Amino acid sequence: MADAVEVSNKQIILKNYVTGFPKESDLEVKITTTRLKVPEATQNAILVKNLYLSCDPYMRNRMSNHQGSYVESFTPGSPITGYGVSKVIDSTHPDFKNDDLVWGFTGWEEYSLIKATQSLFKIQHKEVPLSYYTGILGMAGMTAYVGFYEICSPKKGETVFISAASGAVGQLVGQFAKLLGCYVVGSAGTKEKVDLLKNKFGFDEAFNYKEEEDLNAALKRYFPDGIDIYFENVGGKMLEAVLLNMRIHGRIAVCGMISQYNLEKQEGVQNMFSLISKRIRMQGFLVGDHYHLYPKFLEMILPHIKEGKVNYVEDIAQGLESAPAALIGLFSGRNVGKQLVVVAHE
Template identity: 70%
Template sequence: MAPEAVRNKKVVLKHYVEAGRGPRESDVEVVATETVVLAIPNGSPPALLVKNLYLSCDPYMRSRMAKHDPPGFVPDFTPGSVITGFGVSRVVDSTHPDFMVGDLIWGITGWEEYSLIVSDLGSFFKIRYTDLPLSYYTGLLGMAGITAYAGFYQVAQPKKGERVFVSAALGAVGQLVGQFAKLMDCYVVGSAGSDEKVDLLKNKFGFDEAFNYKQETDLNTALKRCLPEGIDIYFENVGGPMLDAVLLNMRVHGRIAVCGMISQLNLEKPDPVHNLFCLIMNQVKMEGFAVSNFYHLYREFEDEVVQLIREGKITYVEDVAEGLENAPAALVGLFSGRNVGKQLVVVARE
């Protein structure tokens, strides 16, 4: 019997996004391409053909929509080609010994209904806990989750009872960092961009305090109000004026884990940071990290967090866009703070 052939809808970058502005829905388009045969071509190197189920919208994708010379740490998207990102998929065909037809996996895939993957297969993880929502593997149990876990425990090196501040605290990473910190009896403060998000941080995720940074006229004053004894750990997600204010409030031997700087992604010129001398004065360690360097911890992380979920000690909020046709709006919405919780796109439900 001949393999099934289907039309393959996909999201394509139309043109590079210039510096100084955020991405727009018009920068990408959803197209229905030629018929795709649901079988790996004969003679192909080890490969996977997957049906994509859920896609993850992540801030780092903004930098991939611009042209960089020299290329950055993560390759730029190519105009006219499908964009890629983390997703959850089911294996339709496989010529790789580690994956079988029917396996559920997560890793970097195309923003399309079906993807043929012939490289970086070592960065895919089989999904073992299929009784939990598969969408969790776009965030809570996927890249965002291991980012929060590695950034907090490995980079920030927390101690019980410390004072922790998390910016973009209701994002996919921030909401987990705050909960990890509370499990260590830390005093936890978060910032977010709306009163609704502040309420969720305090009443759903158990943050001790939170503030709406858009309503604060002076971030330094806001931090001193919420953390009068200073900050031991800052989990950095936004950069810019928030980082500058945090530097004034770090305690001696504090640690700053630099995960992201979403406030800087759309600027033609990054905001200057004036208070770096505080790193010296208070002997503060500030360290950026790439989550891929911690993938060896993934199974340890997965087992631990699944247990916390089942015990009701970890919760999560998702913002779900239904259908690939709504993927452009979901991605663009990240950069105006439109999402409440982890933004993901449902391509197909199983």
């Protein structure tokens, strides 16, 4: 049968667990083979052809042998995994049929056998680019939605600060805040990204944190009356400065702390007493706890995309062999916008 033919399967393998800053050489391209059919007697499984892969900062933690983390470590010698967009080639799962398009967890390889499909979503809306399901219509979009609306409970006219604001999540949080009528400032690491925040995403102000000798003074310059909402993506010195500039009853959604991911020992944070004196609510969250809100999120975001009220910038790497450089580039801020990898076309 044609659909049971054996084909080559290019994969991205983690060589060994990583300490410190990851390098492209920590990952390698390996070519194996697979059959284009779910193995006999394997129930509730699907075989997919991967089309797009999502590069996300949380994947750095999975490259180390962390015990007790919220997400399990990668297995050295095996393909790494992450969010992606895929096409179903064969299925023994009643909810998925051949040629369905899906997004969710998959392998960093050309073809993946997925046995647990709880984290897979069938793509119903195909009038937007499929690549959007690695970002604005996938995990990144849901993260921005949950963190801003559910965790921060924003109100019109409030002041909002976003660190790593040009990334996959930050660019959306800023636009959501502007749609609500908030004053929005973002920080980023290059002039190009700062210009993008102001000219493409409509932020009121933006600054290059690398050019600021005193982050506390920078925030006072942009928020003379303080910050109501901080969307945290960075941690470390940025968080310390933000705490000094929060308003009474301010809210902080802790989405990520990329400044700490490559440190063997994470930095302590000063100014924590501000949480008490200013009655600040600071809450971490994992988007996986909120996927029941995905239909509600789509109902909100799709009209905004179609009407051009929300913009989205992608940084696209071509071919699976480019995946190691694309992923490692996240940790030096090489990407501009949502980093993704094109594996194949539908």
